[in-house]
Amino acid sequence: MADLLWDDVKCFFDPDLTGSLPDARVPDALVVDWQAVLDLVAEKGWKCQHSEGETVLPMPRAEAVLSRPADAECPDLRVWPTAEVLAIFRFHAADEVDFDVDLRELQGQERLDAFCGFLRAIGRRLGKPVLMDPEGDSGHPVIGFDVEADRVVLLADLQVR
Numbered sequence: 001m002a003d004l005l006w007d008d009v010k011c012f013f014d015p016d017l018t019g020s021l022p023d024a025r026v027p028d029a030l031v032v033d034w035q036a037v038l039d040l041v042a043e044k045g046w047k048c049q050h051s052e053g054e055t056v057l058p059m060p061r062a063e064a065v066l067s068r069p070a071d072a073e074c075p076d077l078r079v080w081p082t083a084e085v086l087a088i089f090r091f092h093a094a095d096e097v098d099f100d101v102d103l104r105e106l107q108g109q110e111r112l113d114a115f116c117g118f119l120r121a122i123g124r125r126l127g128k129p130v131l132m133d134p135e136g137d138s139g140h141p142v143i144g145f146d147v148e149a150d151r152v153v154l155l156a157d158l159q160v161r
Contacts, residue, residue: 002109002112002113002116003113003116003120003151003152003153004112004116004143004152004153004154005109006108006109006112008154009112009142009143009154012132012134012142012143012156013103013106013107013112014103015103015104018103018134018135018137018142019103019134019135019136020102020103020104020135021100021101021102021103021135022100022101022103022132022133022134022135022142023098023099023100023132023133023135023138024087024098024099024100024101024119024130024131024132024133025096025097025098025099025130025131025133025138026096026097026098026122026123026126026128026129026130026131027095027096027128027129027131028095028096028128029094029095029096029097029126029128030094030095031062031063031066031094032062033097033126033128034062034066034091034094034097035061035062035063036125036126037062037089037097037122037125037126038059038060038061038062038077040121040122040125041059041077041079042059044081044121046079046080046081047079047080047083048077048078048079048080049077049078050075050076050077050078051075051076051078052072052073052074052075053073057075059077060075060077060091062094065091066091066093066094068091074090074091074092075091076088076089076090076091077089077091079099081114081115081117081118081121082111082114084105084111084114085101085105085106085111085114085115085118086101086102086105087099087100087101087118088100088101097122097126101115101132116151116152119132119143119144119145119152120145120150120151120152122145123145123147124145124150127147128147129144129145129146129147130144130145131143131144131145131155132144141155142154142155142156143155143156
C-alpha cells in the first residue's frame with residue numbers, strides 16, 4: 001500500500017506552486033547520522049557520485065567531509081535511489097542531513113512511491129523524521145517520514161514537533 005496517494009498530494013509536487021527544488025532534511029542530526037546515510041547508500045547499492053566542484057571523489061566518511069576547512073568548497077553527493085529520481089545531499093552542517101530533489105522528476109504515483117521509499121529508508125535507518133519543505137520555506141514541511149507511524153505522511157496541516 002502506498003504511503004501517500006498522488007491525487008491527495010500532487011499540489012505539493014507542482015514546481016510552479018512550491019518551487020522545483022524543495023528541501024528535504026533530517027533535523028537534529030549528528031555526524032553518526034550522516035555516516036549512517038552514507039552507509040545506507042552503499043548497502044542499498046544506490047548509484048551515487050561524490051564531488052567537490054568538478055572533481056569526482058570516492059565516497060567520503062562523514063567525519064572527514066563535515067570537518068573540512070570553512071573556506072573549502074562544499075561537496076555534494078548525488079544519489080539515485082531509482083534511475084529516474086535524484087537526491088543531492090549537501091554537506092553544509094553536521095546537525096542537519098539535507099538534500100534537494102527536483103519535483104519535475106517526482107510526478108505520478110510510481111515516482112511518488114519511489115521517493116516515499118527513499119524517505120522511509122533514511123528515516124528508519126536514523127530513527128528520525130525526514131521532512132520536505134517547499135523551496136525557500138524551511139521549517140514548514142508538507143510531507144515527511146513519521147517515525148511513530150513508520151510511513152511518509154502529509155504534514156501540511158499538522159504542527160511538526
